Amino acid sequence: MSKIDSKQAAQDFLSFVNASPTPFHAVNSAKELLSKAGFQEIKEKDSWSSTCQPGGKYYLTRNGSTIVAFAIGKKWKPGNPISMIGAHTDSPVLRIKPVSKKQGEGFVQVGVETYGGGIWHTWFDRDLGVAGRVMVRTKDGSVVQKLVHIDRPILRIPTLAIHLDRQETFSFNKETQLFPIAGLVAAELNRTGRSKNSDSKDATSDETGKQGELAPLKAITERHHPYFVELIASELGVDPADVLDFEMILFDTQKACLGGLLDEFIFSARLDNLNMSFCATMGLINSVADKSALDDESSIRLVALFDHEEIGSRTAQGADSNTLPAIIRRLSVLPPASFGDAGNADISTAYEQTLSTSFLLSADMAHSVNPNYAFKYEPDHRPEMNKGPVIKINANARYATNAPGIVLLQEVARKAGEDGEVVPLQLFVVRNDSSCGSTIGPMLSAALGARTLDLGNPQLSMHSIRETGGTHDVRHAIRLFASFFKHYSVLSPTIFVD
Structure with a gap:
């Protein structure tokens, strides 16, 4: 060295x-x-x-x-x-919940849980990507582990404007106010061609998982937003129906770099x-x-x-x-x-x-x-x-x-x-x-x-x-x-x- x-x-x-x-x-x-x-x-x-x-x-x-x-x-x-x-x-990270499909006030949101003792207020207003392990069914019927790294901003946890809450100490509820936004409900409906009042379930995501086939859990596209599952499948080059489960976390998409006047620091x-x-x-x-x-x-x-x-x-x-x-x-x-x-x-x-x-x-x-x-x-x-x-x-x-x-x-x-x-x-x-x-x-x-x-x-x-x-x-x-x-x-x- x-x-x-x-x-x-x-x-x-x-x-x-x-x-x-x-x-x-x-x-x-x-x-x-x-x-x-x-x-x-x-x-x-x-x-x-x-x-x-x-x-x-x-x-x-x-x-x-x-x-x-x-x-x-x-x-x-x-x-x-x-x-x-x-x-x-x-x-310490934010991990996507087993059932993460959420929405509120016209926003598509993703349910997350805290892992470890993070300084969670630092996660607000950051450009967040997702990465983790995905269990995928192959053509021969076996199930394999694949890694996915979606290295672009798709999620963000927005802070409340200071005009609406002039608190001296930034405090929040980790269960109700730490959910990132991922998009707009209207945009998702336009993408899928559904109306706001239409059945929100995916065509193959009833309680049987696949039509006519009894399944222990609801289909993954009902537990998570369908587009989120599609995004993971696209990154892996597989069919969304072959994505069986995953362990995914959020991460800051800003790259680690050298910093300081003389590059004496690592910011990461x-x-x-x-x-x-x-x-x-x-x-x-x-x-x-x-x-x-x-x-x-x-x-x-x-x-x-x-x-x-x-x-x-x-x-x-x-x-x-x-x-x-x-x-x-x-x-x-x-x-x-x-x-x-x-x-x-x-x-x-x-x-x-x-x-x-x-x-x-x-x-x-x-x-x-x-x-x-x-x-x-x-x-x-x-x-x-x-x-x-x-x-x-x-x-x-x-x-x-x-x-x-x-x-x-x-x-x-x-x-x-x-x-x-x-x-x-x-x-x-x-x-x-x-x-x-x-x-x-x-x-x-x-x-x-x-x-x-x-x-x-x-x-x-x-x-x-x-x-x-x-x-x-x-x-x-x-x-x-x-x-x-x-x-x-x-x-x-x-x-x-x-």
């Missing part, structure tokens, strides 16, 4: 985030990066004993919204450590947490870029990008699931390059041995000091933009960081100087009179018993539809993560705890 300047790294991130309006798209973007770097796709349902070999690079997905990638050192043996980085692919949606997802993926890729990178490696290098962090992670594809434990269990017993090297070693405790010597970096964005609200920050812990990743610490274990981890990360940052300059680091704690967020770090640390540290690049406006990060911090994080993977096997044994 030392040969790529900060602006190029930031531009690469912009391409990544602009192509990734949903977790499904983020995973697809990560897959493209990994495949280009020579990583091979594998499946959870298959046996890995003959597929995953020392020196190999692999990735797998779960639900299409979580991805795990790893590279196996050529000197790997069962029970050896795994160096890990965990991040998440989801961000979903910095939390696609910034860390991108940096973790590129850190892994860069750490194995050299053909000999894994020749003397005795560990496995792993990145896990989970879905559903913003809503607690307690799902099949969230960090608080069996995803990572199950994968580590399978990796911990992989045989070495030469079966003879294993001898008659007892692998019954390989999983526990691996966890006891492994380390996880929980990579989730951190708070930069906001100059307009400096009083909200602890005076001695005010992270700054472009000053490097922030180590997050909390005495009440909202973060998993402890002193041995801080020492290790300092050594990792110093080692990065061998490939260029030392990576700068910062420290953060919240004020005693302030609430503190959390990450996947504590839950994974508790589930695995592995040593863990929380960190992330500093940003402003976290959970807004439009956030601000530092241009140079992208490169700082990628170099730190690459150094972590390259040097963990050597550094870890030198830090004694128990």
Whole structure:
């Protein structure tokens, strides 16, 4: 990474985030990066004993919204450590409801529900597109997942004019006043040739779904506006009747870009947490870029990008699931390059041995000091933009960081100087009179018993539809993560705890 300047790294991130309006798209973007770097796709349902070999690079997905990638050192043996980085692919968004067909006062509207803890007032008066996963029936009768990304403004949530409500604090009801408008009823009626008093049901959307055929649910064109379904089908090049269901979210169509007088800022949606997802993926890729990178490696290098962090992670594809434990269990017993090297070693405790010597970096964005609200920050812990990743610490274990981890990360940052300059680091704690967020770090640390540290690049406006990060911090994080993977096997044994 030392040969790529900060602006190029930031531009690469912009391409990544602009192509990734949903977790499904983020995973697809990560897959493209990994495949280009020579990583091979594998499946959870298959046996890995003959597929995953020392020196190999692999990735797998779960639900299409979580991805795990790893590279196996050529000197790997069962029970050896795994160096890990965990991040998440989801961000607070508005999600289209299962029955979204609404209209009011002559407007076509779309029903949405809130996902995560967004700053919802920032979603008003923005040009919104839709993207997500669509389940489509193919010609042979099977059902497949397809991704759709309608990257143009079709929705908008209008604010009320100040002349009609001069409230000092902008407040609204999330259930009744957060519905976007998508068009005019009159225009839709003109398009379909129906009158205002005609039956609004689609010709094939009675309660049987298809005429004469009993269906458990109403047809999709009755649950959603027919034109919305047609739009999705058109984007996918399929017949509307073959669109069976979908998981769609709204996103800001304004592209992520560099900003500031000297392009020192990134103005973007979903910095939390696609910034860390991108940096973790590129850190892994860069750490194995050299053909000999894994020749003397005795560990496995792993990145896990989970879905559903913003809503607690307690799902099949969230960090608080069996995803990572199950994968580590399978990796911990992989045989070495030469079966003879294993001898008659007892692998019954390989999983526990691996966890006891492994380390996880929980990579989730951190708070930069906001100059307009400096009083909200602890005076001695005010992270700054472009000053490097922030180590997050909390005495009440909202973060998993402890002193041995801080020492290790300092050594990792110093080692990065061998490939260029030392990576700068910062420290953060919240004020005693302030609430503190959390990450996947504590839950994974508790589930695995592995040593863990929380960190992330500093940003402003976290959970807004439009956030601000530092241009140079992208490169700082990628170099730190690459150094972590390259040097963990050597550094870890030198830090004694128990």
